[in-house]
Amino acid sequence: MPAIAPPSNGDTIRPDISLANWTHTMKRSVLRQMLAVVSQPGILSFAGGLPAAELFPTAEYAEALQRVLADDNRSLQYGPPFRPLKRHIVNLMRQRGVSCSEEQIFITTGAQQALNVLANLFLNHRGSVIIEELVYSGIQQAIASKQPRILTVPTDLDAGIDVEAVEAHLLRGERPAFLYAISEAHNPLGVSLSLSRQQHLIRLAQQYGVPIVEDDPYGFLRYEVEAALPMRGLDSDWIFYVGSFSKILAPALRLGWMVVPEALLPKLTVIKEAYDLESSALIQRSVSAYLDAGYLPAHLQRLREAYGARRDAMLAAIKNYFPTGTRWTRPSGGMFIWVELPGQVNTAELLWTAVDEYQVAFIPGIAFCASAGTTETASSSNADHCMRLNFSNCTPEMIEEGIGRLGQLLHRTT
Numbered sequence: 001m002p003a004i005a006p007p008s009n010g011d012t013i014r015p016d017i018s019l020a021n022w023t024h025t026m027k028r029s030v031l032r033q034m035l036a037v038v039s040q041p042g043i044l045s046f047a048g049g050l051p052a053a054e055l056f057p058t059a060e061y062a063e064a065l066q067r068v069l070a071d072d073n074r075s076l077q078y079g080p081p082f083r084p085l086k087r088h089i090v091n092l093m094r095q096r097g098v099s100c101s102e103e104q105i106f107i108t109t110g111a112q113q114a115l116n117v118l119a120n121l122f123l124n125h126r127g128s129v130i131i132e133e134l135v136y137s138g139i140q141q142a143i144a145s146k147q148p149r150i151l152t153v154p155t156d157l158d159a160g161i162d163v164e165a166v167e168a169h170l171l172r173g174e175r176p177a178f179l180y181a182i183s184e185a186h187n188p189l190g191v192s193l194s195l196s197r198q199q200h201l202i203r204l205a206q207q208y209g210v211p212i213v214e215d216d217p218y219g220f221l222r223y224e225v226e227a228a229l230p231m232r233g234l235d236s237d238w239i240f241y242v243g244s245f246s247k248i249l250a251p252a253l254r255l256g257w258m259v260v261p262e263a264l265l266p267k268l269t270v271i272k273e274a275y276d277l278e279s280s281a282l283i284q285r286s287v288s289a290y291l292d293a294g295y296l297p298a299h300l301q302r303l304r305e306a307y308g309a310r311r312d313a314m315l316a317a318i319k320n321y322f323p324t325g326t327r328w329t330r331p332s333g334g335m336f337i338w339v340e341l342p343g344q345v346n347t348a349e350l351l352w353t354a355v356d357e358y359q360v361a362f363i364p365g366i367a368f369c370a371s372a373g374t375t376e377t378a379s380s381s382n383a384d385h386c387m388r389l390n391f392s393n394c395t396p397e398m399i400e401e402g403i404g405r406l407g408q409l410l411h412r413t414t
């Protein structure tokens with residue numbers, strides 16, 4: 001009989017345990033690593049994409065949760081997607097200019113799960129996808145296990161995805177499994193996709209048969225009267241819409257949705273079951289009860305006012321304190337401003353001085369670059385001198401203070 005090996009100390013994996021091939025090329029999320037380092041007490045952080053905790057509707061949600069727990073023990077049971085919640089989502093979608101039916105709503109455990117499920121639906125092993133050069137890192141994680149060929153396109157900081165670059169890929173004969181886009185208040189760039197670019201993208205999707213995964217977690221957080229609407233309002237065949245309660249209620253609820261053709265729901269259900277069987281009945285019912293009580297419009301109004309003021313404070317502070325030659329986006333909504341610094345400054349290096357000496361943090365642009373090595377770039381982007389700043393999680397006073405400190409550092413180094 002072979003000797004029983006002593007228990008390992010947990011720090012290493014036995015060499016004879018083989019992991020799936022794709023895990024060997026897996027990169028640790030640069031973003032997560034940085035967030036872990038900069039999230040120390042005493043640091044004024046513009047790094048995370050966090051909503052303001054002091055604005056969570058805690059009392060109203062607690063009341064809705066209490067009511068659901070007291071009235072309905074199915075809230076703690078396995079159960080099918082909660083129909084009344086779908087009805088509320090249809091109403092929310094109407095506010096985003098999208099007309100759809102309850103049958104087209106698919107409830108997910110956050111938008112991130114929706115991206116994973118859609119990646120599984122569309123993408124073959126080593127298939128290709130089109131994403132922007134600077135992109136929400138969660139989409140890369142959602143597709144990583146398929147080891148895809150990533151075709152990238154640049155983004156114009158005023159009008160969104162470079163649609164000509166998308167077309168160039170398609171004209172070269174590429175037929176990606178899907179294109180990933182954020183129509184309004186892009187993460188990390190803060191830009192919204194202009195209507196003419198939306199229409200052009202949809203024409204390309206129709207002509208070349210390429211589905212578009214439209215991620216819209218920030219669409220309800222807009223601070224301008226004239227805001228972009230999602231592409232799903234213009235096309236219901238090729239646009240696969242993803243929404244989320246994370247930024248408008250709370251991320252810990254882990255509740256999101258898709259708007260998709262009804263005929264796909266059986267397949268999506270099977271894919272989702274592999275992840276978590278179903279989204280929590282308790283969360284679905286309590287969010288639905290919160291919406292029944294009519295709390296959301298006033299809450300959204302509060303968020304828009306507070307975040308709008310924070311955005312304005314940050315835009316003004318960047319203008320006042322950052323060096324001449326700095327460029328930045330003016331987001332119509334969402335949580336982020338993208339900053340391009342003049343000169344040769346490297347923001348990944350600068351971060352450590354910012355944290356150590358100035359107690360202020362941001363995310364360097366490099367953290368959002370579509371992963372090098374697996375990409376076929378339309379034109380290479382240089383994010384070394386860029387940073388993403390979050391404005392939702394600090395008060396205007398903290399923003400003034402923190403951007404002032406960053407300005408001092410930048411004047412020292414640029």
Ligand SMILES: Cc1ncc(COP(=O)(O)O)c(C=O)c1O
Binds near residue numbers: 109113136138217243
């Ligand atoms: C663009 C984008 N998509 C998806 C997500 C994930 O959202 P959720 O919390 O609903 O999973 C985020 C979270 O920050 C995001 O910024």
